[in-house]
Amino acid sequence: MTHGNRKHILVVGAGPGGLTAGMLLAHRGFQVTLVEKNDHVGGRNSELKLDGFSFDLGPTFLHQKFCLDEIYAETGRRSDDHLDFVNLNPMTRLSWGGTSLHTYSDRAKMADEVERVFPDSREGFQRYMTEQAGKFRAIYPCLQHSYHELKSFLRPKLLKALPHVLTTRSVHDVLGDYFKDERLKLAFTFQAKYLGMSPWHCPALFSILSYTEYRYGVYHVQGGLNRISHSMADVFQELGGELRLGAPVREILHRGREVEGVVLQNGERIAADAVVVNADYGHAATRLLGSRNVAEETMRHKQFSCSTFMIYVGLDTIYPAEPHHHILFADDYKANVADIQSERHVSDDMSIYIRNSSITDPHVAPPGQSGLYILVPTINHRNGFDWENHKEEYADKILARIEQRTGMKDLRQRIVAKRIISPADWESASIFMGATFNLAHTLTQMLYFRPHNRYAGFDNCYLVGGGTHPGSGLPTIYESGRISANLVCDRFQVPYQPVDLASEYLREA
Ligand SMILES: Cc1cc2nc3c(=O)[nH]c(=O)nc-3n(C[C@H](O)[C@H](O)[C@H](O)COP(=O)(O)OP(=O)(O)OC[C@H]3O[C@@H](n4cnc5c(N)ncnc54)[C@H](O)[C@@H]3O)c2cc1C
Known part of the structure; x- marks a missing residue:
């Protein structure tokens, strides 16, 4: 298991969460093996090839590119050297019957466009952008830490953000503070669907989703967003990580509070000092933990996207x-x-x-x-x-x-x-x-109440991906990979040099 004095970490799944954790842990000096059941990387963020056409299977919008940049930067790389990003402007056309609105991340252009399509709405838009900037600044730092202990609620950063979090209002209610026209409210609330949720039920704090879209833009990657997964897998291997495709895990092995490795479908056992699980949370927790599996009925009581x-x-x-x-x-x-x-x-x-x-x-x-x-x-x-x-x-x-x-x-x-x-x-x-965006992001399934980055009941098993904190969506999934990589480092007392590019964006927010 331990190779020389390097701890061996096994990652189950090469989706965005597993690739992030794999990249960072390999960079930080661990021996990392990433096992993926499919014969290709990317999970929901992979390529679908069809008769000469290439599609993204899932994600097509990259938001908050700086989150991805931070992951590359920690390994001494620039994401732009590996991927050909296009900052889309206009970003999206929104259509209701005969009316269409083009959205922009250029604030002046967007203000003109909302005013053109919905007269007298410029002031509401400007107020929205200014007020949500403060909210985003308060909430963003709370998304960068693990909430596997109740005392995490006492962190000053979270206490500062709590008024934005602890409210019974929905995203749709919040937008009523800025706009009258129902269609314009939808232009700033449909982003709840990125979480697989209804704007009328999605907690108010997620009004920052449309803010980040209109503030930081939407990126395409030439060749498709699945190129990100391929590039991350390449970097992972350059850093010495071992990638095994077509290697489905049958069971995660454990004794008491310790996981000891995995057994693959073909019966092969791989020992590890820690296991990072990227497989879909509901699937992994009900199928991969043997005697510690959660009953399917219990899992079904949770709210899903x-x-x-x-x-x-x-x-x-x-x-x-x-x-x-x-x-x-x-x-x-x-x-x-x-x-x-x-x-x-x-x-x-x-x-x-x-x-x-x-x-x-x-x-x-x-x-x-x-x-x-x-x-x-x-x-x-x-x-x-x-x-x-x-x-x-x-x-x-x-x-x-x-x-x-x-x-x-x-x-x-x-x-x-x-x-x-x-x-x-x-x-x-x-x-x-089939809940493509994982567990719903309700207040009762967030922060401490979402499956923890350090999997409850174990000392050396970690979750990454949309089913754990901070939640579904590429930027937050990259963050989950980093949070869990940090927890692995804490456990084995391996130092690392965090990279912070976001603060600059937040200052400008
Ligand atoms: C249709 C669709 C559109 C989306 N659009 C966007 C978007 O535009 N922007 C955005 O930010 N987000 C989007 N998302 C949400 C989210 O970003 C993606 O779903 C993302 O790929 C999820 O990443 P993940 O790491 O959680 O898991 P996954 O991508 O599901 O990766 C998990 C990996 O684990 C592997 N695995 C599972 N079980 C095992 C096992 N037993 N052994 C070994 N490997 C296993 C799987 O094969 C998979 O490769 C979209 C999702 C979908 C489905």
């Missing part, structure tokens, strides 16, 4: 007038969100997100062709739904709606390749209940 119905289509054309990111809101968005929250009703009046990256990126489709990534937030798989018999019909309804609401009038005739992923498919890919 929504799921996503995905259509990836390769087209024999490019639609140059269609934006990179486009969100088509349901006619009755509140009813659509209520359907999703019910965990039972699949909306016919659905909201649709379309990503047309070929207008920005020449690497994702053959010349003259393009790929569309279509995401529809929908019910998770808690109550089951016969997706197998309904997915083609549902996909067709979605494509018809896109033809009706956008300039892509002949979309269905242009399709040369298609793949559908339903909530049932996500569940089959070891994502508990």
Whole structure:
């Protein structure tokens, strides 16, 4: 297990969380083995290849790029030397029936745009940006620490942020302080869907999500955001980490409060001084811990995020007038969100997100062709739904709606390749209940009340990824990797040099 005087750390899963922890621990001098069940890295942030087209399986928006930059910087690298980032401006087109708003991270441009589309709203926008800056400054530092002990609530940083956290208001309530028009409120609250939540239920503190988007922008990576996973895996290996693909873990071995390593599906045992778990939390906690597994019924009592119905289509054309990111809101968005929250009703009046990256990126489709990534937030798989018999019909309804609401009038005739992923498919890919954004981010499932970065009941087992603190979304997942790497260092008394690029951004906030 220990190699010379270096401790051996085993990481289960090469998603964004596992790759972050792996990179940092390898850089900090540990012997690290990363075992991944798939034959490729990235998890939900991996590449989906289809007949010459390349899609991102999951993430398409990179927010708070400085979080990723900090991870590279600690290893002595610049993320920009490894990845070709594009700061999108406009970021997204938001459409309601005949009305569209283009969003910008340039504050002056965004102020002009909200005023153009929703007269008399400039003042509310400026006030929102100024007031949310203070809130973000108070909350951000609280996301950088572990909450595995109750006394963590006494940290001065958290005490300062508590008034923003401990309120029964929702994100939607907060936006009512700034805007009257319901559509404009949605432009600043739909980001709750990044957490798989409803703006009417998502805790008020998450109003900082739209703030960070409008303040720090949205990045694309040429080739797709899955390039980030590939690059992180390369750096991990450059740092001496061992990456084993096609190596599913069957069980994490333990004795008392200590984990001792893992056993793979093929029966191979790998001993380790600590284990970092990136596999989906609900899946790992119910399936990978042998006699310490949480009962599935107990897990199901927790609140989970929504799921996503995905259509990836390769087209024999490019639609140059269609934006990179486009969100088509349901006619009755509140009813659509209520359907999703019910965990039972699949909306016919659905909201649709379309990503047309070929207008920005020449690497994702053959010349003259393009790929569309279509995401529809929908019910998770808690109550089951016969997706197998309904997915083609549902996909067709979605494509018809896109033809009706956008300039892509002949979309269905242009399709040369298609793949559908339903909530049932996500569940089959070891994502508990197909809840693509993990446990819901309710006040009762956050901070100390979210599964801890140091897994409860063990001294040397750690969680990373969307199911632990600080939560789902790439920047917070990178942070979870760093928090758990720090805890591993604390346990083995290995010093490390933290990198802080964020403070400068916060000062400017
Ligand atoms: C459709 C979709 C769109 C999203 N869009 C965005 C977005 O635009 N921006 C954003 O910031 N976030 C987005 N997210 C949320 C989040 O950032 C991603 O889901 C992210 O990839 C989650 O990272 P993770 O590290 O938690 O886990 P995962 O990416 O799920 O990685 C876990 C890894 O563990 C592996 N594993 C599981 N079980 C085992 C086992 N037994 N043995 C070995 N390996 C195992 C899996 O194969 C996987 O590789 C999106 C998510 C989805 C699903």
